[in-house]
Amino acid sequence: MAKSRVIYWFRTDLRLHDSPALKAALDLDPEVLWPIFTWDPHYVYRARGGLNRWQFLLDCQNDLSTSITKLNSKSKLFLLREAPQTVFPKIFKAWGVTHLVFEKDTDAYPLERDAIVKAAAKDAGVKVITCSGRTLWDSDAIVAKNNGKPTMSTTQLQSAGKKLGAIDRPIPAPSSLPDPGEMPLDFEHEQPTSKPDANSERRTKKDTEYRSIAGPKGDFSIETMEELGFPSATTPHKGGETRALKLLDDIAKDKKYTATFEKPKTSPAQFEPQSTTLLSPFLHFGALSVREFYWRVQDIVDKYGKGASMPPASLTGQLFFRDMYFAAQAAIGPKFTQTLGNDHCRFIPWHLPSKVDEETGLSTGEYRVDSPEAEQWFQRWKVGMTGFPWIDALMRQLRHDGWIHHLGRHSVACFLTRGGCYVDWERGAEVFEEYLLDHEPACNAGNWQWLSCTAFFSQYFRMYSPVSFPQKWDKNGDFVRRWVPELKDLSAKYIYEPWKAPLLDQKQAGVRVTGDGLSGDKDKTYPKPMFDFSKRREVCLAAMKTAYEANLLGNDERVADGSWANL
Protein backbone atom coordinates (compact mmCIF):
# COMPACT_ATOMS: atom_id res chain seq x y z
CA MET A 1 0.00 0.00 0.00
CA ALA A 2 1.28 3.49 -0.85
CA LYS A 3 2.57 5.30 2.16
CA SER A 4 0.86 8.40 3.50
CA ARG A 5 2.03 11.91 2.65
CA VAL A 6 0.73 14.00 5.52
CA ILE A 7 0.36 17.70 6.19
CA TYR A 8 0.21 18.38 9.91
CA TRP A 9 -1.45 21.77 10.26
CA PHE A 10 -0.47 23.52 13.52
CA ARG A 11 -3.04 26.06 14.71
CA THR A 12 -4.20 26.03 18.33
CA ASP A 13 -1.59 23.47 19.37
CA LEU A 14 1.93 24.89 19.14
CA ARG A 15 3.47 21.97 21.01
CA LEU A 16 4.76 18.43 20.59
CA HIS A 17 3.68 17.00 23.97
CA ASP A 18 0.17 15.63 24.48
CA SER A 19 -1.16 16.28 21.02
CA PRO A 20 -3.82 13.71 20.06
CA ALA A 21 -3.91 15.12 16.52
CA LEU A 22 -0.15 14.88 16.04
CA LYS A 23 -0.27 11.32 17.37
CA ALA A 24 -3.03 10.52 14.83
CA ALA A 25 -0.80 11.92 12.07
CA LEU A 26 2.19 9.83 13.18
CA ASP A 27 0.03 6.71 13.56
CA LEU A 28 -0.39 6.85 9.77
CA ASP A 29 3.31 5.94 9.61
CA PRO A 30 3.84 8.63 6.97
CA GLU A 31 6.45 8.56 4.26
CA VAL A 32 6.66 12.33 4.59
CA LEU A 33 5.18 14.80 7.07
CA TRP A 34 5.06 18.54 6.54
CA PRO A 35 4.61 20.48 9.81
CA ILE A 36 3.04 23.71 8.64
CA PHE A 37 1.46 26.92 9.93
CA THR A 38 -0.52 29.16 7.59
CA TRP A 39 -0.57 32.93 7.94
CA ASP A 40 -4.24 33.56 7.95
CA PRO A 41 -5.29 37.02 6.66
CA HIS A 42 -8.29 36.84 9.00
CA TYR A 43 -6.00 37.12 12.00
CA VAL A 44 -3.65 39.57 10.32
CA TYR A 45 -6.27 42.02 9.09
CA ARG A 46 -9.63 41.36 10.76
CA ALA A 47 -9.12 40.11 14.29
CA ARG A 48 -7.93 42.57 16.90
CA GLY A 49 -4.55 41.19 17.88
CA GLY A 50 -2.12 43.51 19.61
CA LEU A 51 1.65 43.48 19.16
CA ASN A 52 2.23 41.60 22.41
CA ARG A 53 0.13 38.67 21.24
CA TRP A 54 1.99 38.64 17.91
CA GLN A 55 5.31 38.46 19.74
CA PHE A 56 4.03 35.64 21.95
CA LEU A 57 2.89 33.75 18.84
CA LEU A 58 6.30 34.18 17.21
CA ASP A 59 7.98 32.91 20.42
CA CYS A 60 5.77 29.82 20.33
CA GLN A 61 6.42 29.22 16.63
CA ASN A 62 10.19 29.60 17.00
CA ASP A 63 10.32 27.28 19.97
CA LEU A 64 8.19 24.67 18.20
CA SER A 65 10.29 24.92 15.06
CA THR A 66 13.50 24.34 17.05
CA SER A 67 11.93 21.32 18.77
CA ILE A 68 10.84 19.86 15.43
CA THR A 69 14.35 20.29 14.02
CA LYS A 70 15.78 18.50 17.07
CA LEU A 71 13.66 15.47 16.13
CA ASN A 72 14.51 15.67 12.42
CA SER A 73 17.29 17.92 11.18
CA LYS A 74 15.58 18.25 7.77
CA SER A 75 12.34 19.51 9.26
CA LYS A 76 11.02 22.64 10.96
CA LEU A 77 7.77 24.57 11.28
CA PHE A 78 7.12 25.70 7.69
CA LEU A 79 5.26 28.97 7.44
CA LEU A 80 2.97 29.39 4.44
CA ARG A 81 1.96 32.95 3.78
CA GLU A 82 -1.47 32.56 2.28
CA ALA A 83 -5.01 31.95 3.51
CA PRO A 84 -5.56 28.24 4.18
CA GLN A 85 -8.78 28.32 2.15
CA THR A 86 -6.82 29.17 -1.01
CA VAL A 87 -3.38 27.68 -0.43
CA PHE A 88 -4.48 24.15 0.48
CA PRO A 89 -6.24 23.31 -2.78
CA LYS A 90 -3.01 24.25 -4.58
CA ILE A 91 -0.57 22.34 -2.41
CA PHE A 92 -2.75 19.26 -2.04
CA LYS A 93 -2.17 18.65 -5.75
CA ALA A 94 1.37 19.97 -6.15
CA TRP A 95 2.77 18.08 -3.14
CA GLY A 96 0.87 14.83 -3.64
CA VAL A 97 -0.76 15.04 -0.21
CA THR A 98 -2.82 12.07 1.02
CA HIS A 99 -3.83 13.29 4.51
CA LEU A 100 -4.43 16.59 6.29
CA VAL A 101 -4.42 16.35 10.08
CA PHE A 102 -5.21 19.07 12.63
CA GLU A 103 -6.57 19.80 16.11
CA LYS A 104 -10.27 20.60 16.23
CA ASP A 105 -11.20 24.24 16.84
CA THR A 106 -14.72 25.21 17.92
CA ASP A 107 -14.35 29.01 17.62
CA ALA A 108 -16.64 30.76 15.13
CA TYR A 109 -14.24 31.76 12.36
CA PRO A 110 -12.18 28.52 12.40
CA LEU A 111 -15.38 26.46 12.07
CA GLU A 112 -16.25 28.37 8.91
CA ARG A 113 -12.67 28.21 7.58
CA ASP A 114 -12.23 24.52 8.34
CA ALA A 115 -15.47 23.64 6.55
CA ILE A 116 -14.05 25.26 3.38
CA VAL A 117 -10.70 23.48 3.77
CA LYS A 118 -12.41 20.13 4.37
CA ALA A 119 -14.51 20.56 1.22
CA ALA A 120 -11.36 21.36 -0.79
CA ALA A 121 -9.65 18.27 0.66
CA LYS A 122 -12.61 16.12 -0.35
CA ASP A 123 -12.43 17.46 -3.91
CA ALA A 124 -8.71 16.66 -4.01
CA GLY A 125 -9.17 13.17 -2.56
CA VAL A 126 -7.25 14.10 0.59
CA LYS A 127 -8.38 12.45 3.83
CA VAL A 128 -8.92 14.84 6.77
CA ILE A 129 -8.35 13.72 10.36
CA THR A 130 -9.24 16.04 13.24
CA CYS A 131 -8.92 15.36 16.96
CA SER A 132 -10.08 17.24 20.01
CA GLY A 133 -7.11 18.38 22.07
CA ARG A 134 -7.67 21.96 23.14
CA THR A 135 -9.91 21.25 26.12
CA LEU A 136 -10.13 18.67 28.92
CA TRP A 137 -13.08 17.03 27.20
CA ASP A 138 -14.31 17.42 23.62
CA SER A 139 -16.63 20.46 23.83
CA ASP A 140 -19.21 19.01 21.41
CA ALA A 141 -19.30 15.75 23.36
CA ILE A 142 -19.88 17.76 26.57
CA VAL A 143 -22.80 19.56 24.91
CA ALA A 144 -24.30 16.23 23.83
CA LYS A 145 -24.06 14.91 27.41
CA ASN A 146 -25.58 18.17 28.68
CA ASN A 147 -28.71 17.47 26.62
CA GLY A 148 -27.59 19.73 23.81
CA LYS A 149 -27.54 22.73 26.13
CA PRO A 150 -24.70 25.15 26.91
CA THR A 151 -22.87 24.53 30.18
CA MET A 152 -23.76 27.53 32.34
CA SER A 153 -21.93 26.34 35.49
CA THR A 154 -18.89 24.24 36.31
CA THR A 155 -21.22 21.77 38.06
CA GLN A 156 -23.02 21.17 34.75
CA LEU A 157 -19.66 20.76 33.03
CA GLN A 158 -18.40 18.30 35.60
CA SER A 159 -21.53 16.14 35.51
CA ALA A 160 -21.49 16.06 31.69
CA GLY A 161 -17.74 15.27 31.89
CA LYS A 162 -18.40 12.42 34.29
CA LYS A 163 -20.70 10.82 31.73
CA LEU A 164 -17.86 10.95 29.19
CA GLY A 165 -15.39 9.30 31.56
CA ALA A 166 -12.06 10.30 33.09
CA ILE A 167 -10.05 13.08 31.50
CA ASP A 168 -7.44 11.52 29.18
CA ARG A 169 -3.91 11.20 30.48
CA PRO A 170 -1.40 13.20 28.42
CA ILE A 171 0.38 11.55 25.49
CA PRO A 172 4.20 11.84 25.49
CA ALA A 173 5.90 13.93 22.80
CA PRO A 174 7.16 11.94 19.80
CA SER A 175 10.83 10.92 19.83
CA SER A 176 11.31 11.35 16.08
CA LEU A 177 9.53 12.88 13.11
CA PRO A 178 9.43 11.84 9.42
CA ASP A 179 11.24 13.88 6.77
CA PRO A 180 9.26 16.65 5.12
CA GLY A 181 8.53 16.12 1.43
CA GLU A 182 9.40 18.43 -1.43
CA MET A 183 7.46 21.69 -1.38
CA PRO A 184 7.16 22.85 -4.99
CA LEU A 185 5.30 26.09 -5.50
CA ASP A 186 5.06 25.95 -9.29
CA PHE A 187 1.58 24.61 -8.91
CA GLU A 188 0.81 24.09 -12.56
CA HIS A 189 4.36 23.00 -13.29
CA GLU A 190 4.91 26.19 -15.26
CA GLN A 191 8.54 27.19 -14.87
CA PRO A 192 9.44 30.73 -15.94
CA THR A 193 11.71 30.48 -19.00
CA SER A 194 14.61 32.75 -19.87
CA LYS A 195 13.12 33.10 -23.35
CA PRO A 196 10.47 35.80 -23.44
CA ASP A 197 7.23 34.62 -24.96
CA ALA A 198 3.60 35.63 -24.92
CA ASN A 199 3.15 34.25 -21.43
CA SER A 200 6.25 35.69 -19.87
CA GLU A 201 4.49 38.52 -18.07
CA ARG A 202 1.93 36.18 -16.55
CA ARG A 203 4.60 33.66 -15.55
CA THR A 204 6.80 36.23 -13.90
CA LYS A 205 3.88 37.49 -11.85
CA LYS A 206 2.98 33.97 -10.86
CA ASP A 207 6.55 33.25 -9.88
CA THR A 208 6.43 36.23 -7.53
CA GLU A 209 3.23 34.89 -6.02
CA TYR A 210 4.84 31.49 -5.45
CA ARG A 211 7.76 33.05 -3.72
CA SER A 212 5.57 35.18 -1.49
CA ILE A 213 3.97 32.01 -0.10
CA ALA A 214 7.40 30.89 1.08
CA GLY A 215 8.18 34.30 2.60
CA PRO A 216 10.75 36.90 1.54
CA LYS A 217 13.68 34.50 2.03
CA GLY A 218 11.87 31.80 0.08
CA ASP A 219 12.48 29.20 2.81
CA PHE A 220 9.12 29.23 4.71
CA SER A 221 10.89 30.65 7.75
CA ILE A 222 9.42 32.54 10.71
CA GLU A 223 10.00 36.26 10.53
CA THR A 224 10.79 38.65 13.36
CA MET A 225 8.52 41.50 14.42
CA GLU A 226 10.88 43.86 12.63
CA GLU A 227 10.78 41.84 9.41
CA LEU A 228 7.00 41.82 9.63
CA GLY A 229 7.10 45.60 9.86
CA PHE A 230 5.78 45.74 13.42
CA PRO A 231 7.14 47.90 16.22
CA SER A 232 8.58 45.98 19.19
CA ALA A 233 6.24 44.42 21.70
CA THR A 234 6.32 45.62 25.29
CA THR A 235 5.33 42.44 27.14
CA PRO A 236 7.93 40.86 29.44
CA HIS A 237 6.16 37.49 29.07
CA LYS A 238 7.84 35.08 26.67
CA GLY A 239 6.09 32.23 24.88
CA GLY A 240 6.98 28.70 23.79
CA GLU A 241 6.37 25.10 24.77
CA THR A 242 9.79 24.70 26.42
CA ARG A 243 9.10 27.65 28.68
CA ALA A 244 5.56 26.49 29.44
CA LEU A 245 6.75 23.05 30.57
CA LYS A 246 9.50 24.60 32.68
CA LEU A 247 7.00 26.96 34.35
CA LEU A 248 4.65 24.06 35.03
CA ASP A 249 7.56 22.07 36.51
CA ASP A 250 8.42 24.98 38.79
CA ILE A 251 4.80 25.33 39.92
CA ALA A 252 4.51 21.58 40.55
CA LYS A 253 7.66 21.65 42.70
CA ASP A 254 5.75 23.78 45.18
CA LYS A 255 3.31 21.06 46.22
CA LYS A 256 1.62 23.17 48.88
CA TYR A 257 0.89 26.02 46.44
CA THR A 258 -0.38 23.59 43.80
CA ALA A 259 -2.55 21.50 46.10
CA THR A 260 -4.03 24.25 48.26
CA PHE A 261 -4.47 26.97 45.59
CA GLU A 262 -7.69 28.90 46.12
CA LYS A 263 -8.39 31.51 43.48
CA PRO A 264 -10.39 33.94 45.65
CA LYS A 265 -7.42 34.11 48.04
CA THR A 266 -4.86 35.07 45.37
CA SER A 267 -3.98 38.75 45.25
CA PRO A 268 -4.70 40.80 42.12
CA ALA A 269 -2.14 43.35 43.31
CA GLN A 270 0.79 40.96 43.62
CA PHE A 271 3.41 41.28 40.91
CA GLU A 272 6.86 39.90 40.13
CA PRO A 273 5.89 37.16 40.72
CA GLN A 274 2.13 37.25 40.26
CA SER A 275 -0.07 35.17 42.58
CA THR A 276 -1.56 32.82 39.95
CA THR A 277 0.20 30.59 37.41
CA LEU A 278 0.18 32.92 34.37
CA LEU A 279 -0.12 29.84 32.17
CA SER A 280 -3.16 31.13 30.27
CA PRO A 281 -1.24 32.53 27.25
CA PHE A 282 0.50 29.16 26.80
CA LEU A 283 -2.86 27.39 26.95
CA HIS A 284 -4.23 29.85 24.42
CA PHE A 285 -1.55 29.04 21.83
CA GLY A 286 -1.57 25.37 22.77
CA ALA A 287 2.08 25.59 23.85
CA LEU A 288 0.87 23.86 27.01
CA SER A 289 -1.63 21.03 26.93
CA VAL A 290 -4.55 21.56 29.29
CA ARG A 291 -4.58 17.85 30.18
CA GLU A 292 -0.87 17.96 31.03
CA PHE A 293 -1.67 20.90 33.37
CA TYR A 294 -4.70 19.11 34.85
CA TRP A 295 -2.96 15.81 35.59
CA ARG A 296 0.20 17.39 36.99
CA VAL A 297 -2.02 19.21 39.49
CA GLN A 298 -4.47 16.37 40.16
CA ASP A 299 -1.69 13.85 40.88
CA ILE A 300 -0.27 16.24 43.47
CA VAL A 301 -3.72 16.86 44.99
CA ASP A 302 -4.40 13.10 45.23
CA LYS A 303 -1.23 12.56 47.24
CA TYR A 304 -1.54 15.71 49.34
CA GLY A 305 -4.50 14.53 51.39
CA LYS A 306 -6.09 16.79 53.99
CA GLY A 307 -5.99 20.52 53.26
CA ALA A 308 -6.09 20.22 49.46
CA SER A 309 -8.48 22.68 47.83
CA MET A 310 -11.48 21.66 45.76
CA PRO A 311 -13.12 22.95 42.56
CA PRO A 312 -14.22 25.55 41.73
CA ALA A 313 -11.61 27.48 43.79
CA SER A 314 -8.76 24.99 43.19
CA LEU A 315 -6.36 24.99 40.24
CA THR A 316 -8.23 22.16 38.52
CA GLY A 317 -11.42 24.14 39.16
CA GLN A 318 -9.93 27.00 37.12
CA LEU A 319 -9.49 24.63 34.19
CA PHE A 320 -13.14 23.61 34.53
CA PHE A 321 -14.15 27.26 34.02
CA ARG A 322 -12.16 27.24 30.80
CA ASP A 323 -13.89 24.09 29.55
CA MET A 324 -17.27 25.43 30.68
CA TYR A 325 -16.95 28.50 28.43
CA PHE A 326 -15.70 26.43 25.48
CA ALA A 327 -18.69 24.08 25.78
CA ALA A 328 -21.13 26.99 26.21
CA GLN A 329 -19.79 28.49 22.99
CA ALA A 330 -19.92 25.12 21.22
CA ALA A 331 -23.65 24.88 22.05
CA ILE A 332 -24.63 28.49 21.30
CA GLY A 333 -22.44 29.03 18.22
CA PRO A 334 -21.02 32.29 16.80
CA LYS A 335 -23.61 34.43 18.62
CA PHE A 336 -22.16 33.39 21.97
CA THR A 337 -19.85 36.41 21.81
CA GLN A 338 -22.71 38.95 21.55
CA THR A 339 -26.09 39.76 23.08
CA LEU A 340 -28.23 39.80 19.95
CA GLY A 341 -29.43 36.35 18.98
CA ASN A 342 -27.95 34.82 22.13
CA ASP A 343 -30.84 33.46 24.17
CA HIS A 344 -28.63 32.94 27.18
CA CYS A 345 -27.47 36.53 27.40
CA ARG A 346 -29.63 39.04 29.24
CA PHE A 347 -30.38 42.30 27.42
CA ILE A 348 -29.37 45.39 29.40
CA PRO A 349 -29.95 48.87 27.94
CA TRP A 350 -26.29 49.85 28.03
CA HIS A 351 -24.68 53.04 26.77
CA LEU A 352 -22.82 52.54 23.49
CA PRO A 353 -24.36 49.26 22.35
CA SER A 354 -23.00 47.43 19.35
CA LYS A 355 -24.49 47.56 15.87
CA VAL A 356 -25.41 44.34 14.18
CA ASP A 357 -25.07 43.23 10.56
CA GLU A 358 -28.59 42.74 9.26
CA GLU A 359 -27.67 39.82 7.03
CA THR A 360 -25.58 37.70 9.39
CA GLY A 361 -27.03 38.92 12.69
CA LEU A 362 -23.46 39.24 14.00
CA SER A 363 -21.92 42.30 15.67
CA THR A 364 -20.22 44.61 13.21
CA GLY A 365 -17.69 46.07 15.61
CA GLU A 366 -19.36 49.49 15.26
CA TYR A 367 -21.23 51.19 18.07
CA ARG A 368 -24.08 53.58 18.62
CA VAL A 369 -22.62 56.56 20.38
CA ASP A 370 -25.67 58.30 21.74
CA SER A 371 -23.97 59.39 24.95
CA PRO A 372 -20.80 61.46 24.39
CA GLU A 373 -20.14 61.43 28.14
CA ALA A 374 -20.12 57.63 28.26
CA GLU A 375 -17.96 57.56 25.13
CA GLN A 376 -15.41 59.69 26.98
CA TRP A 377 -15.59 57.39 30.02
CA PHE A 378 -14.92 54.46 27.72
CA GLN A 379 -11.91 56.17 26.11
CA ARG A 380 -10.45 57.10 29.49
CA TRP A 381 -10.98 53.56 30.79
CA LYS A 382 -9.22 52.14 27.76
CA VAL A 383 -6.07 54.23 28.19
CA GLY A 384 -5.96 54.04 32.00
CA MET A 385 -6.85 57.67 32.72
CA THR A 386 -10.12 57.35 34.66
CA GLY A 387 -8.78 59.13 37.73
CA PHE A 388 -9.29 55.94 39.77
CA PRO A 389 -5.72 54.70 40.33
CA TRP A 390 -6.68 51.03 40.84
CA ILE A 391 -8.51 50.89 37.51
CA ASP A 392 -5.82 52.88 35.71
CA ALA A 393 -2.99 50.71 37.05
CA LEU A 394 -4.75 47.57 35.82
CA MET A 395 -5.54 48.97 32.37
CA ARG A 396 -1.95 50.16 31.97
CA GLN A 397 -0.61 46.74 33.01
CA LEU A 398 -2.98 45.14 30.49
CA ARG A 399 -1.78 47.36 27.66
CA HIS A 400 1.90 47.01 28.52
CA ASP A 401 2.15 43.37 29.62
CA GLY A 402 -0.89 41.76 27.95
CA TRP A 403 -1.95 40.02 31.16
CA ILE A 404 -3.71 40.98 34.38
CA HIS A 405 -4.87 38.89 37.32
CA HIS A 406 -8.38 37.48 37.23
CA LEU A 407 -9.68 39.72 40.03
CA GLY A 408 -8.08 42.68 38.27
CA ARG A 409 -10.11 41.71 35.19
CA HIS A 410 -13.15 41.53 37.47
CA SER A 411 -12.49 45.05 38.71
CA VAL A 412 -12.09 46.72 35.33
CA ALA A 413 -14.92 44.77 33.67
CA CYS A 414 -17.38 45.51 36.46
CA PHE A 415 -16.33 49.17 36.47
CA LEU A 416 -16.88 49.57 32.71
CA THR A 417 -20.27 47.87 32.73
CA ARG A 418 -22.72 47.53 35.62
CA GLY A 419 -20.43 49.00 38.30
CA GLY A 420 -19.64 52.49 37.00
CA CYS A 421 -19.81 53.44 33.32
CA TYR A 422 -22.77 51.30 32.22
CA VAL A 423 -21.10 50.68 28.86
CA ASP A 424 -21.89 47.57 26.78
CA TRP A 425 -19.76 44.55 27.78
CA GLU A 426 -19.12 43.76 24.12
CA ARG A 427 -17.15 46.97 23.88
CA GLY A 428 -14.94 46.03 26.82
CA ALA A 429 -14.48 42.52 25.41
CA GLU A 430 -13.11 44.05 22.21
CA VAL A 431 -10.48 45.97 24.16
CA PHE A 432 -9.47 42.76 25.91
CA GLU A 433 -9.39 41.01 22.54
CA GLU A 434 -6.83 43.51 21.39
CA TYR A 435 -4.57 43.51 24.44
CA LEU A 436 -4.73 40.08 26.09
CA LEU A 437 -1.98 37.58 25.37
CA ASP A 438 -4.42 34.84 26.36
CA HIS A 439 -7.40 36.15 24.39
CA GLU A 440 -9.74 33.21 23.93
CA PRO A 441 -13.06 34.17 22.27
CA ALA A 442 -15.14 31.81 24.44
CA CYS A 443 -13.44 32.65 27.77
CA ASN A 444 -13.34 36.37 27.07
CA ALA A 445 -17.01 36.71 26.09
CA GLY A 446 -18.14 34.32 28.82
CA ASN A 447 -16.26 36.16 31.55
CA TRP A 448 -17.50 39.55 30.32
CA GLN A 449 -21.04 38.19 30.47
CA TRP A 450 -20.35 36.96 33.99
CA LEU A 451 -18.99 40.31 35.16
CA SER A 452 -21.73 42.34 33.50
CA CYS A 453 -24.35 39.98 35.01
CA THR A 454 -25.78 39.25 31.58
CA ALA A 455 -25.15 35.48 31.86
CA PHE A 456 -23.55 32.92 34.21
CA PHE A 457 -23.82 35.24 37.25
CA SER A 458 -26.67 37.43 38.39
CA GLN A 459 -25.75 39.06 41.73
CA TYR A 460 -25.56 42.54 40.25
CA PHE A 461 -25.75 44.16 43.69
CA ARG A 462 -22.21 42.83 44.39
CA MET A 463 -19.90 45.48 42.98
CA TYR A 464 -16.18 46.18 43.08
CA SER A 465 -15.27 49.49 44.63
CA PRO A 466 -12.13 50.94 43.01
CA VAL A 467 -11.13 52.17 46.48
CA SER A 468 -12.01 49.64 49.18
CA PHE A 469 -11.40 46.48 47.09
CA PRO A 470 -7.69 47.14 46.39
CA GLN A 471 -7.17 48.36 49.96
CA LYS A 472 -7.94 44.85 51.09
CA TRP A 473 -4.98 43.48 49.12
CA ASP A 474 -2.45 46.26 48.98
CA LYS A 475 -2.70 48.93 51.71
CA ASN A 476 0.38 50.77 50.60
CA GLY A 477 -0.65 50.82 46.94
CA ASP A 478 2.60 49.29 45.63
CA PHE A 479 0.82 47.98 42.55
CA VAL A 480 -0.51 51.47 41.77
CA ARG A 481 2.94 53.02 42.34
CA ARG A 482 4.39 50.50 39.81
CA TRP A 483 1.88 51.26 37.05
CA VAL A 484 0.87 54.87 37.76
CA PRO A 485 4.27 56.44 38.39
CA GLU A 486 2.72 59.92 38.60
CA LEU A 487 1.47 58.83 42.04
CA LYS A 488 4.52 56.92 43.22
CA ASP A 489 5.35 59.39 45.99
CA LEU A 490 1.82 60.01 47.23
CA SER A 491 1.11 58.91 50.78
CA ALA A 492 -0.72 55.58 51.25
CA LYS A 493 -3.63 57.47 52.77
CA TYR A 494 -4.55 58.97 49.38
CA ILE A 495 -3.14 56.39 46.96
CA TYR A 496 -6.58 55.11 45.90
CA GLU A 497 -8.29 58.53 46.22
CA PRO A 498 -5.68 61.09 45.11
CA TRP A 499 -8.37 63.73 44.51
CA LYS A 500 -8.78 63.91 48.27
CA ALA A 501 -5.10 64.75 48.89
CA PRO A 502 -4.63 68.37 50.09
CA LEU A 503 -2.64 70.56 47.73
CA LEU A 504 0.37 70.44 50.05
CA ASP A 505 0.45 66.61 49.91
CA GLN A 506 0.13 66.75 46.12
CA LYS A 507 3.00 69.21 45.96
CA GLN A 508 5.22 67.08 48.18
CA ALA A 509 4.45 64.05 45.97
CA GLY A 510 5.27 66.09 42.83
CA VAL A 511 1.85 65.63 41.24
CA ARG A 512 -1.26 67.78 40.58
CA VAL A 513 -4.64 66.11 40.46
CA THR A 514 -6.35 68.02 37.68
CA GLY A 515 -7.98 67.78 34.24
CA ASP A 516 -9.23 64.75 32.34
CA GLY A 517 -5.91 63.08 31.64
CA LEU A 518 -6.43 63.25 27.89
CA SER A 519 -4.41 66.46 27.57
CA GLY A 520 -1.80 68.37 29.58
CA ASP A 521 1.45 67.33 31.29
CA LYS A 522 1.03 63.60 31.89
CA ASP A 523 4.21 63.23 33.97
CA LYS A 524 3.29 65.74 36.61
CA THR A 525 -0.47 65.59 36.64
CA TYR A 526 -3.00 62.88 37.31
CA PRO A 527 -6.66 63.24 36.25
CA LYS A 528 -9.55 63.95 38.54
CA PRO A 529 -11.97 61.00 38.82
CA MET A 530 -14.30 60.97 35.83
CA PHE A 531 -17.36 60.66 38.07
CA ASP A 532 -18.45 60.32 41.66
CA PHE A 533 -18.28 56.56 42.08
CA SER A 534 -20.86 56.36 44.92
CA LYS A 535 -23.41 58.22 42.80
CA ARG A 536 -22.74 56.08 39.73
CA ARG A 537 -23.01 52.97 41.88
CA GLU A 538 -26.55 53.94 42.91
CA VAL A 539 -27.56 54.82 39.33
CA CYS A 540 -26.21 51.52 37.97
CA LEU A 541 -27.82 49.46 40.74
CA ALA A 542 -31.23 51.00 40.08
CA ALA A 543 -30.86 50.48 36.33
CA MET A 544 -29.82 46.84 36.72
CA LYS A 545 -32.75 46.25 39.03
CA THR A 546 -35.15 47.66 36.43
CA ALA A 547 -33.57 45.60 33.65
CA TYR A 548 -33.72 42.42 35.71
CA GLU A 549 -37.35 43.06 36.65
CA ALA A 550 -38.18 43.50 32.97
CA ASN A 551 -36.51 40.09 32.53
CA LEU A 552 -35.10 41.00 29.15
CA LEU A 553 -33.42 37.70 28.40
CA GLY A 554 -32.39 37.58 24.75
CA ASN A 555 -34.84 40.34 23.88
CA ASP A 556 -33.69 40.82 20.32
CA GLU A 557 -36.34 43.29 19.26
CA ARG A 558 -35.33 45.93 21.75
CA VAL A 559 -31.65 45.45 21.00
CA ALA A 560 -32.27 45.73 17.28
CA ASP A 561 -34.47 48.80 17.23
CA GLY A 562 -32.56 50.58 20.00
CA SER A 563 -35.69 51.47 21.94
CA TRP A 564 -34.05 51.66 25.29
CA ALA A 565 -33.78 54.40 27.86
CA ASN A 566 -30.22 55.60 28.27
CA LEU A 567 -28.86 56.55 31.64
Ligand code: FAD
Ligand atom coordinates in the same frame (compact mmCIF):
# COMPACT_ATOMS: atom_id res chain seq x y z
P1 FAD B 1 -4.83 30.63 36.98
O1 FAD B 1 -5.59 31.18 38.11
O2 FAD B 1 -3.46 30.14 37.26
O3 FAD B 1 -5.73 29.47 36.37
C1 FAD B 1 -5.20 28.40 35.59
C2 FAD B 1 -5.87 28.38 34.25
O4 FAD B 1 -7.27 28.19 34.37
C3 FAD B 1 -5.72 29.66 33.47
O5 FAD B 1 -4.48 29.70 32.82
C4 FAD B 1 -6.90 29.60 32.52
O6 FAD B 1 -6.63 28.82 31.40
C5 FAD B 1 -7.95 28.88 33.34
N1 FAD B 1 -8.87 29.85 33.96
C6 FAD B 1 -8.78 30.41 35.18
N2 FAD B 1 -9.83 31.19 35.42
C7 FAD B 1 -10.62 31.14 34.33
C8 FAD B 1 -11.85 31.73 33.97
N3 FAD B 1 -12.53 32.52 34.81
N4 FAD B 1 -12.34 31.50 32.74
C9 FAD B 1 -11.69 30.68 31.88
N5 FAD B 1 -10.53 30.07 32.18
C10 FAD B 1 -10.00 30.29 33.37
N6 FAD B 1 -9.04 33.75 30.30
C11 FAD B 1 -8.53 33.36 29.12
O7 FAD B 1 -7.84 32.33 29.07
N7 FAD B 1 -8.75 34.09 27.98
C12 FAD B 1 -9.49 35.23 27.99
O8 FAD B 1 -9.69 35.85 26.94
C13 FAD B 1 -10.03 35.68 29.23
N8 FAD B 1 -10.76 36.84 29.31
C14 FAD B 1 -11.28 37.22 30.52
C15 FAD B 1 -12.07 38.38 30.58
C16 FAD B 1 -12.60 38.80 31.79
C17 FAD B 1 -13.48 40.02 31.86
C18 FAD B 1 -12.35 38.06 32.96
C19 FAD B 1 -12.92 38.48 34.28
C20 FAD B 1 -11.58 36.90 32.91
C21 FAD B 1 -11.05 36.46 31.70
N9 FAD B 1 -10.29 35.28 31.61
C22 FAD B 1 -9.78 34.88 30.40
C23 FAD B 1 -10.21 34.35 32.75
C24 FAD B 1 -9.05 34.53 33.70
O9 FAD B 1 -8.97 35.83 34.15
C25 FAD B 1 -7.71 34.08 33.12
O10 FAD B 1 -7.80 32.81 32.55
C26 FAD B 1 -6.64 34.03 34.21
O11 FAD B 1 -6.56 35.25 34.89
C27 FAD B 1 -5.31 33.67 33.60
O12 FAD B 1 -4.29 33.77 34.55
P2 FAD B 1 -3.58 32.47 35.11
O13 FAD B 1 -3.10 31.62 33.99
O14 FAD B 1 -2.58 32.90 36.11
O15 FAD B 1 -4.81 31.73 35.83
